[in-house]
Amino acid sequence: MENPEARTRSGGVVATLALAGTVAAVMQTLVTPLIAELPQLLDTSPSNAAWVVTVTLLVAAVCVPVSGRLGDLVGKRRMLLVCAVPLVLGSVVCALSSTVLPMIVGRGLQGMGMGMVPLGIALLRDVVPAQKLSGSIALVSASMGIGGAIGLPIAAAVAQYADWRALFWGSAVLALLIGVLIHVMVPDVPAGAKGQRFDLAGAVGLAIGLVSLLLAASKGADWGWGSGLTLGLFALSAVALLTWGWWELRTRDPLIDLRTTARPRVLLTNLSSVLVGVGMYSFMLIAPQLLQFPEATGYGLGQSMLAAGLYLAPGGVMMMLISPLGGKLINSRGPRFALIAGALVLSAGYGLAQALMGSAVGLMIVGIVISSGVALAYGAMPALIMSAVPLSETAAANGFNALMRSLGTTIGAAVIGVVLAQLTVSVGGRELASESGFRVGLLIGCAVALLSALVACAIPGPRAAGNAAQDEETAEAAAEVRA
Structure with a gap:
């Protein structure tokens, strides 16, 4: 019988790591309501202000795989605490900024802390009982999407009704709270690759x-x-x-073991992750614009930033509800099945958007369907990765997978941005993306999600019996930690 104390302890760890991922995602969406006002707030040009968004993406892309490898070398809990420091410092720097340069520095520091999610997922393998592992991984993995969905309306409300600096003071307090919770709730486990060189x-x-x-x-x-x-x-x-x-x-001692990454189960999972990232971000880019475009266009819904965020927030709530169900699906049918199901649900959401994009409630329903697909897919990816890599590479492999998702969102932003920039209409002297541009963008999201499902179908099954010894060694090590 499972020890009640161990169950409570692992539940606290999962809750802490899920909250950490949610807070990290909220950091990314903090400035979204301020984008149009940043040039005036920081006394700079729009092109310079755009770096406030771009720098977080660039720094996170570099730091996520690096922090994952350091987690394998020096300990995942230690690196989680390290990641909390730049989140706090970056938030404080942004809150005190009056010009663009310190704001860019602060946002770069926030990007350094984005390795929390892959580190947290990797740590779950060490501390959570096997029967609860799939659901825990699904919840922590989906926390980035959950934070992004609920962070937007919260940030919009604060920006609209309070001083914009309150956004960053609030994020500093949240990051500090996460650091304290990690210190108190998360156990210290031996580093899987201790003794290797960075x-x-x-x-x-x-x-x-x-x-x-x-x-x-x-x-x-x-x-x-x-x-x-x-x-x-x-x-x-x-x-x-x-x-x-x-x-x-x-x-x-490579940063990322490319031989492991080249294994079909890992390689195809990462490729599917890129495609899911493209599919997820396509809707995140299109839906807010459709909701906020003026009704005079004939297809815009005339909503405020706050109202648009509130219409999209149920998607984040649905991710939170679907994640535990995704864990049960992984346990019963396997992570590959869950990834395929998630990609198909994602594709169905985009198909539904073609019929429902004419109303705010319709887009809310579409967002719920798409978020459900993303929750299933995001929960399955780490399970697939961790079933194919040794314990000493868990954090690095998850960091690389997180990088692939981020790469997908960047590609999605570039592709959809080009489509919307090319298919435009003139309204009141302004060039706006046309209805056909939005429909083409939604079709691209649908096609990419279907392609992700096809790639997932090609992922081979669990490792052969020849790797049973490694599996047994991994299970024994995890059991020793839990004991």
Whole structure:
């Protein structure tokens, strides 16, 4: 019989890690209600103000896989506490900012703390009983989506009815609370890769490649896709990532073990993660614009930022409700089935959007369906990854998977941004995305989600009996920790 004390302790760990992921996601959406006002608030140009959003993405892309590997080397709990520090400092710096440069620095610091979710998921493997592991992973994995969905209306309400600095003071308090909860609730477990070296050269190479790629993808529409700067960054990214891959295959203790990553179960899961990321972000980019565009367009719904956020918030609540059910589905049918189901539900949501995009309530229903699909898919991905990697690489592998999701959202933003920029109408002297542009964007989201389901169908089953010894060793190590 399960020890009630152990059950309570593991429940507190799961709740703490899910809250940590939710807070990290809220950090990302904090500035969304302020985007249009940032140039005036910070006395700068719109192009400079855009860096307040971009810098968090770039820093997180680099720090998530690095913090994951450090979690394997020095301990996941220790790195969770380390991630809480820049979240607090970054929030304080942003709250005190009056110009764009310190705001960018603060947002960059917030990006450094985004490794909390993959670290938390990896730690669950060490401390949660096997029968509760799938549901716990699903909840913590979905916390990024939950935070993003509920963070928008909260941020909009604060920005509308209080001083904008209150957003960042509030986030500083939340981050500090998370640090305290991690210190109190999360047990310290032995580092899985203790004694190995940190691959500094690999971290630098990956940083150069990722920053170049994401910068070109996120800024290409503004700079021009054929401009020398955009093409140069894409070229630099290709060279850096190829060189990084060459190094990782030859160094003794790589940042990311590419041989493990190349296993079909891991490789196809990561590819499906990119596609789900594209599918998820397509709706997040389209729905707020449809809700807020003026009714004079004939398809805009004329809602305020706060009202738009409130219409989309039920999607976040649904993710919270679906995650435990996703865990049960993983236990009964396996994580591959759950990933396929999630991608199909995501695709169905986009199909439904073609009929319901004409009303705010309709978009709310679409958001609930899409969020349900994302919750199922996001819960299945870490389970697939962790079933195919050794215990010593759990955090690094989850960090890389989180990076793949982030890459998907960046690609989705770039693709949908190009579509909406090309298909426009003129309303009152302003160029706005047209109804056909939104419909094409929704069709792209539907197609990408279907493609993700097809990729997931190709994921092989659990590892063969030849790896049984490794599975047994992993189970024994987890059992020792729980004891």
